[in-house]
Amino acid sequence: MKLVASVTRRLSLLLCTVLLVVGSFFLTASPASAETYTVKMGTNKGLVFDPKVVTVKPGDTVKWEVGNLPPHNVVFDVSKIPTQDKALADSLSHKKLESGGKSFELTIPADAPAGDYSYFCLPHRGAGMVGKVVVAA
Ligand SMILES: [Cu+2]
Known part of the structure; x- marks a missing residue:
């Protein structure tokens, strides 16, 4: 049971990281960025x-x-x-x-x-x- 909890925690951490990275991509790649x-x-x-x-x-x-x-x-x-x-x-x-x-x-x-x-x-x-x-x- 301890192993399952650990794997679940690691997977959710990985998911959060992926969401943050993908989210930041949308923030920085603003369309046709006017300067x-x-x-x-x-x-x-x-x-x-x-x-x-x-x-x-x-x-x-x-x-x-x-x-x-x-x-x-x-x-x-x-x-x-x-x-x-x-x-x-x-x-x-x-x-x-x-x-x-x-x-x-x-x-x-x-x-x-x-x-x-x-x-x-x-x-x-x-x-x-x-x-x-x-x-x-
Ligand atoms: Cu002048």
Whole structure:
């Protein structure tokens, strides 16, 4: 009887382990996992977007965080996006100037054409505060 109880205990432990492993697989393998990329606006490197270039897929999100030397914003350059579509550039842009501690996000539209999307910070463009979102196919 002692042996049966021991085997039953071991089997139930094994079953629990299998259920946990299989369950964790479903938790981590979330469907087509969209990513969020964070870009710092103004760092101890000065008036920069850091990182300067992020490569994303449609459905991913870019989060811009105001760092040093605010205010900052993000204006997509209509002449430097794949379709030169002013409405698209405007819809992607965050023209409101944001002060320290603020952040804002952009989810790349599912139908965004692949290519390079260059942007700048309006008050600091002349100082070289420019960045790029590369939308991969
Ligand atoms: Cu700026």
